[in-house]
Amino acid sequence: GDSVTQTEGQVALSEEDFLTIHCNYSASGYPTLFWYVQYPGEGPQLLFRASRDKEKGSSRGFEATYDKGTTSFHLRKASVQESDSAVYYCALSGPLPNTNKVVFGTGTRLQVLP
């Protein structure tokens, strides 16, 4: 079945450091890819998504590019802030109308130290 792999379980950075969180997926066709962020005590909320090869999604300084060749959707940010501390989930679903299930990766806990 469809799956998402995030290799980093935890990342600790200092403010203004560069962030990369790796995401690779396994799915047939062209799934829609997402990055969700989860703050303590809340449900995940969408950062951004992409649905075509080479499409770049971005929000709040975070960005990722859909790469069908390497089946990847790595999250990057040039300069992290303490307020970015959260858990980040890469996810995928079938494109509309086949979007019955959104599959999440294992999540990456980002801690940004002041």
Add this chain to the structure above:
Amino acid sequence: GPKVLQIPSHQIIDMGQMVTLNCDPVSNHLYFYWYKQILGQQMEFLVNFYNGKVMEKSKLFKDQFSVERPDGSYFTLKIQPTALEDSAVYFCASRTVSNERLFFGHGTKLSVL
């Protein structure tokens, strides 16, 4: 922005009892989901519901689980009977027909003793 409300935020029950988790989805959303998250672990898909029917469910959606949305009210997850391994945070999510974006509630923490 649009909000999904989950009631209660925390529920403590004894093993073997029945529990109903309630979700008030975004008003114009027609697709509803339940996810399970054990502390510190990933979000795991349980079930997806549309037009009064379960569209897809995972292996985690045991026979003791059921979902419904009677007359457009709360979207509910019922577990009967509960087991110790059902202890987790359960997240409800909803979306429109034309957008894959899921809106999540804050979760209901279920503690089965």
